[in-house]
Amino acid sequence: MLYEKAPAKINLTLDVLHKRPDGFHEVEMVMTTVDLADRVWLRPTDKGKITIKASERYVPNDRKNLAYQAAELLQIEYGITNGVEITLEKSIPVAAGLAGGSSDAAATLRGLNRLWDLKLSLRELAALGAKIGSDVSFCVHGGTALATGRGEKIETLPAPPNCWVILAKPAISVSTGDIYGNLDLSTIDHADTGAMIDALRMGDYEKMCSTVGNVLENVTMQLYPQVVVLKEQMKKFGADAVLMSGSGPTVFGLVKHESRVPRIYNGLKGFCPEVYAVRMGGGHSILD
Structure with missing residues (x-):
């Protein structure tokens, strides 16, 4: 095996x-x-x-x-x-x-x-x-x-600066096809991919946090207001940056200081059945 x-x-x-x-x-x-x-x-x-x-x-x-x-x-x-x-x-x-x-x-x-x-x-x-x-x-x-x-x-690309990642998934499932199908390309504010790449190459945590972006987020939030609530709560509890991953519905928060993690994690458990506190893991490819 x-x-x-x-x-x-x-x-x-x-x-x-x-x-x-x-x-x-x-x-x-x-x-x-x-x-x-x-x-x-x-x-x-x-x-x-x-x-x-x-x-x-x-x-x-x-x-x-x-x-x-x-x-x-x-x-x-x-x-x-x-x-x-x-x-x-x-x-x-x-x-x-x-x-x-x-x-x-x-x-x-x-x-x-x-x-x-x-x-x-x-x-x-x-x-x-x-x-x-x-x-x-x-x-x-x-x-x-x-x-x-x-x-x-x-x-x-270079690995992100070391930090904690809080993941919170509401009790819903989202169809990627539905989200893309509702995306209006004429109205989106494009994510700044170049700025994110620069932040990673410089190892700049603050710049990484300020340049996270996902054009699918607004589409999913319009269809599933639970995602809006999760984002608001995660910001309120003190995450440095908050974003939806992929087509959702999981929202993640980046947290530099470990002392903040329990407050955010425990606070979100009241709003969401699935919450995880994990480390950023993207330092190496699988086969390095």
Whole structure:
């Protein structure tokens, strides 16, 4: 049996530039991993069947699961006749804007690359990941990166300055397709991706906090006022910067001083069933 870690990600910035001829949106995103992760266990089987076992009953165990799709893709692309039993120990909330499913798929690609001795490079695995979902390429790499195109073009960036990350997910699930479908590109205030990259390269915590931005945030907040409440409360309790991750609904706060963390964490527990206090984890790519 083989084990892979599947970290969650947050978006320090998320900008949408235009709609592409293929129907996807052209994006610019600065993403980084945090120290909240699923565990993915891979056990080889002789028959070609792919089996998913998940710790949470609401996680699909068929082709709807991105880890299943990752294993099936490798079987098809490389003529693999062996099967695999994939066990997912979930810690990342589902449908939360934290790329839990994408990270599970990426971990499956990395793990099966070893298990089946495919000898694929990280770049090759990331290209395969792009066929599964827009965040999978980033999750194959991990660390901190600029993602462009529809999310599949990855440029490694310096890790953010050390800090705490408070994650709060309201008891709702958000459809990424619905959020993008309600996005009006003519009215958005674009995120300043360049300023965020500069902040990371300078290791400037204050500038990083002042340049977080997500153009999907207003769309999600209009549809789900719970996200507005969470943002307001997180600011009130003293986070240095507050932003929604991905298409939501998870809101994260950046906190430099550990002494503030308990107050923010405990305060949010009154508004939200799922709250996590974790460290920023985006210092290295998965395979460094």
